Amino acid sequence: xxxRSWTILAAGGVVWALLSSxxxxxxxxxxxxxxxxxxxxxxxxxxxxxxxxxxxxxxYDHLLFLVGVIFFLYRLQDVVLYASLFTxxxxxxxxxxxxxxxxxxxHLVDAIIGLSVVYKGFENIWGFERVFGFRPSPKxxxxxxxxxxxxxxxxxxQEFALSKDGLITNIVSFNxxxxxxxxxxxxGVVVFLTYWRTRVSFFRHALxxxxxxxxxxxxxxxxxxxxxxxxx
Amino acid sequence: xxxxxxxxxxxxxxxxRTIAVATTVxxxxxxxxxxxxILPAEYGIDPIGTGRALGLSALADTGQGAISQAxxxxxxxxxxxxxxxxxxxxxxxxxxxxxxxxFAWQATDTVRYDFHGEPDAxxxxxxxxxxxxxxxxxxxxxxxxxGIHGWYWQNRTTHEVTVTIKTAGFYTATHEFFDGGxxxxxxxxx
Numbered sequence: 366x367x368x369r370s371w372t373i374l375a376a377g378g379v380v381w382a383l384l385s386s387x388x389x390x391x392x393x394x395x396x397x398x399x400x401x402x403x404x405x406x407x408x409x410x411x412x413x414x415x416x417x418x419x420x421x422x423x424x425y426d427h428l429l430f431l432v433g434v435i436f437f438l439y440r441l442q443d444v445v446l447y448a449s450l451f452t453x454x455x456x457x458x459x460x461x462x463x464x465x466x467x468x469x470x471x472h473l474v475d476a477i478i479g480l481s482v483v484y485k486g487f488e489n490i491w492g493f494e495r496v497f498g499f500r501p502s503p504k505x506x507x508x509x510x511x512x513x514x515x516x517x518x519x520x521x522x523q524e525f526a527l528s529k530d531g532l533i534t535n536i537v538s539f540n541x542x543x544x545x546x547x548x549x550x551x552x553g554v555v556v557f558l559t560y561w562r563t564r565v566s567f568f569r570h571a572l573x574x575x576x577x578x579x580x581x582x583x584x585x586x587x588x589x590x591x592x593x594x595x596x597x
Numbered sequence: 598x599x600x601x602x603x604x605x606x607x608x609x610x611x612x613x614r615t616i617a618v619a620t621t622v623x624x625x626x627x628x629x630x631x632x633x634x635i636l637p638a639e640y641g642i643d644p645i646g647t648g649r650a651l652g653l654s655a656l657a658d659t660g661q662g663a664i665s666q667a668x669x670x671x672x673x674x675x676x677x678x679x680x681x682x683x684x685x686x687x688x689x690x691x692x693x694x695x696x697x698x699x700f701a702w703q704a705t706d707t708v709r710y711d712f713h714g715e716p717d718a719x720x721x722x723x724x725x726x727x728x729x730x731x732x733x734x735x736x737x738x739x740x741x742x743x744g745i746h747g748w749y750w751q752n753r754t755t756h757e758v759t760v761t762i763k764t765a766g767f768y769t770a771t772h773e774f775f776d777g778g779x780x781x782x783x784x785x786x787x
Binding site: 483486487490491492494495496572575576577579580581582583584587588591592595 | 610611612613615616617619620622623624626627628630631635636639640642
């Protein structure tokens, strides 16, 4: 594929994702899944793991952020390091949030998650060095945004009347599922980026791709902030 | 996979101007998408009329689905049943598909219960909605199919348990099944 078609493909994909209202309608669980979770009493390791993995793999907000994070990571050990920091961050707030009953406003958390995508895109085009003269530690950024992503997961899980019976096991199962889903998604993104980096077009379009990433992040943030203002 | 090329040196970083342009483009694209397509479709906010032009405003009609019309008369019903040790009873309502019912029942001790429906189409077939032990339950039920819908309660203790139920809904008859008999009562229609 030529470099032009790559850009068109990437831009088209983002536009498609944003335009299909079904996808853009936040990122809740499907109705059937929600009914299942609410009717549940006791531990259900398998279902919760599946739901966690599904939430991650179908969660374009988390996926866009991960694309931004590993866009310029060339060594597998770096990918693992950054993914672990992200996992550490979101596991802390997911577990603490659900167990401690911490409930944030879903719109605000999702808006911050949208801005985390903008942040990574901006960082990837050397925005911080050029505009502010320094780049805040990318590792710290991933960890901190991980905390917000986990808060989003916790808030979404708590929208359902979760049974106290087997809660911890179920949340840990959900968390393990999230990590499995994340590894699956990461594998796909790494393969894609690794291949693309062997092409000249990667560098030529790094700027364009990260601009698209920023646009997607702004859309997510704007959509969620509007929802927050309207309270629905 | 072969190792990839080294990252571009920072000297290759875009200029301040390029970064400003890229960020502005991202923001403008996002705002245009939000204003023209996403806000009209999601929230019904349509400042420049693109939502109506593209037929997206219909998506934002969140009121749809919140109300479902009923054909039947609204009925209320209450019942009190005394179950001896290991006795069981079934109490059901005739509801057409999509008809709703509010219910609340409670028992003086834990009973085994099964909330299920028997469709008109399939004789001797019952679909269970909820089956477990408990002493009270309340909620809203919408019949997924036309048929009789209700509860089976079984007293698994060695003493008497009393079950009381209150309902309101668009049902037309009640059916009672117990060990050795059934009784049917048509409601409301003169």
